[in-house]
Amino acid sequence: MPKRVDHEDRRARIADATWRLIAERGIEATTMRAIAESIGMANGALKHYFPDKNSIVRTAFSYVFDATNERVRERLRGETGMDALWIFCEEIMPVADLTDLEARVVLPFWQRALADADLRRLYTDSMALWRGQIIGFLAEARDEGAIGTAMSDELVAEQLLAMLNGLQALALLDEASATREVQQRTVAAYLESLR
Amino acid sequence: MPKRVDHEDRRARIADATWRLIAERGIEATTMRAIAESIGMANGALKHYFPDKNSIVRTAFSYVFDATNERVRERLRGETGMDALWIFCEEIMPVADLTDLEARVVLPFWQRALADADLRRLYTDSMALWRGQIIGFLAEARDEGAIGTAMSDELVAEQLLAMLNGLQALALLDEASATREVQQRTVAAYLESLR
Numbered sequence: 001m002p003k004r005v006d007h008e009d010r011r012a013r014i015a016d017a018t019w020r021l022i023a024e025r026g027i028e029a030t031t032m033r034a035i036a037e038s039i040g041m042a043n044g045a046l047k048h049y050f051p052d053k054n055s056i057v058r059t060a061f062s063y064v065f066d067a068t069n070e071r072v073r074e075r076l077r078g079e080t081g082m083d084a085l086w087i088f089c090e091e092i093m094p095v096a097d098l099t100d101l102e103a104r105v106v107l108p109f110w111q112r113a114l115a116d117a118d119l120r121r122l123y124t125d126s127m128a129l130w131r132g133q134i135i136g137f138l139a140e141a142r143d144e145g146a147i148g149t150a151m152s153d154e155l156v157a158e159q160l161l162a163m164l165n166g167l168q169a170l171a172l173l174d175e176a177s178a179t180r181e182v183q184q185r186t187v188a189a190y191l192e193s194l195r
Numbered sequence: 196m197p198k199r200v201d202h203e204d205r206r207a208r209i210a211d212a213t214w215r216l217i218a219e220r221g222i223e224a225t226t227m228r229a230i231a232e233s234i235g236m237a238n239g240a241l242k243h244y245f246p247d248k249n250s251i252v253r254t255a256f257s258y259v260f261d262a263t264n265e266r267v268r269e270r271l272r273g274e275t276g277m278d279a280l281w282i283f284c285e286e287i288m289p290v291a292d293l294t295d296l297e298a299r300v301v302l303p304f305w306q307r308a309l310a311d312a313d314l315r316r317l318y319t320d321s322m323a324l325w326r327g328q329i330i331g332f333l334a335e336a337r338d339e340g341a342i343g344t345a346m347s348d349e350l351v352a353e354q355l356l357a358m359l360n361g362l363q364a365l366a367l368l369d370e371a372s373a374t375r376e377v378q379q380r381t382v383a384a385y386l387e388s389l390r
Contacts, residue, residue: 026310104309111306113368114299115221123368131372151384158373158381163354166361173308173318177326178353186353189346193388 019060023101027108081141094171214255218296222303276336289366290375
């Protein structure tokens with residue numbers, strides 16, 4: 001089925017070009033035309049894959065979310081509990097050039113999700129997945145005797161999820177205060193406090 | 196100087212109308228025309244007060260930020276330490292109709308601040324003010340013997356600030372999980388863990 005493969009391949013190429021454009025130039029400058037140009041595709045052909053801007057933003061966010069999760073998976077190999085949780089956090093906090101770029105997609109995604117139920121559903125599903133992962137790592141950490149906090153794992157997961165979301169905004173918009181080092185110390189100290 | 200008073204009064208009326216429009220209808224629908232109509236002002240007259248959309252978003256965010264701080268100040272009367280810190284958090288978390296509406300201005304503000312240095316400066320100043328307040332409350336709480344955490348007040352402030360920022364997105368976009376009750380339990384448990 002070469003045609004099908006082609007289609008999926010092209011969608012992936014568009015998604016990759018799109019999230020980078022949004023991250024580097026901003027959502028306003030990322031027009032259908034700019035995307036088409038960046039991959040040398042006709043504007044009309046692009047519309048065949050993505051009918052409108054929200055479908056593109058949705059795909060770009062999905063792409064970034066999947067890429068984050070894939071990196072976590074790759075780095076996890078054998079790690080469990082608190083070590084695994086730290087890897088997870090490191091791949092979400094904007095503490096590297098890549099995660100900083102990713103956060104530049106997250107902020108416009110949030111704004112658009114306010115008025116788009118499809119985007120909200122994608123966000124809700126994404127957060128549910130992360131909650132589950134965090135709770136899984138915490139359960140391993142309890143088994144390993146690595147944490148002893150009296151707080152429930154569910155509450156810890158909510159706190160950490162809120163922190164990781166908040167750092168997307170703080171790191172990009174208040175970068176002199178929420179430096180990469182401050183972000184890392186902030187989250188590391190929180191995880192340490194669970195021991 | 197009745198003219199000066201008039202001008203300030205009118206700006207305040209526009210700002211009040213604007214943040215509510217953004218919160219209720221979204222940033223896209225909040226055009227200069229919609230704002231002018233909502234307060235029965237000619238479009239041209241409005242431009243005399245605000246030249247473009249970013250100047251309006253800036254004013255709306257300032258208005259919301261000032262309103263939040265004013266509510267905190269009013270509720271504080273005599274409260275100090277952890278009680279004061281809880282009041283502060285309660286007025287920022289989207290756990291009431293008003294704070295939920297306010298968060299609907301914060302998300303588009305963040306997105307626009309990515310590409311606007313003036314908006315970023317406003318955010319940076321706002322966060323600096325909040326950091327200072329949180330650290331002040333924590334210092335009082337230490338004096339009162341209400342907290343004994345080994346973490347520095349600066350790190351606690353960063354964690355709490357990140358959490359409060361993150362809840363703006365979670366509460367609006369993942370409302371089935373980050374319900375008002377969950378938000379309150381999440382932050383209350385965190386403050387409790389500092390004792």
